[in-house]
Amino acid sequence: MxxxxxxxxxxxxxxxxxxxxxxxxxxxxxxxxxxxxxxxxxxxxxxxxxPAARYTLRQMLERYDEEIIPDKRGSRPESLRRFLLQRRRAPSKITHYHPAPKATSTGVANRSAGARPLESLRH
Incomplete structure (x- = not known):
């Protein structure tokens, strides 16, 4: 009132x-x-x-930095990571999309550049 x-x-x-x-x-x-x-x-x-509809991610990260991080051990590096994450801009749209190769019954991945065995795709 x-x-x-x-x-x-x-x-x-x-x-x-x-x-x-x-x-x-x-x-x-x-x-x-x-x-x-x-x-x-x-x-x-x-x-x-x-709360997800009321606040932006930036507001939540700033509040986390002010209220939670100071009480933690190693607060300085975590605060810096939060700062760098907040500074980085997300792309407005995805310009490149590379779908994962599809395996076939023969164990070969089909790609436009040629077929390679699936074993060579593992890191």
Missing amino acids: ASITAYKEGWRAQIYVQGERDSQTFCTRREAKAWAAAREHAIRQEKGKS
């Missing part, structure tokens, strides 16, 4: 919905009421979503 009160040179809207507080100041009372109604609605919609 929203609380609209007179504040210095304007109006202050304060809301408390499902354990989450928020407030903001506005020039007019009408703006404060409109913001409070919209913000309450947004918070209620967010609370119904799963």
Whole structure:
């Protein structure tokens, strides 16, 4: 529920919905009421979503770095790995796709460059 009160040179809207507080100041009372109604609605919609739908991977990794990594041994290397992983950009689309070779009843993999025995494909 929203609380609209007179504040210095304007109006202050304060809301408390499902354990989450928020407030903001506005020039007019009408703006404060409109913001409070919209913000309450947004918070209620967010609370119904799963955490995976609410947060991005970046936000989850940053929170992990702030809350979990400092308590672990070897926190510095893990924090650096997280940083480098976050800096790396994933490709927007896959440009090359090489399907795995298909084995036949003769034990030979068929490829466009020629057939090779399956034993030569193992590392």
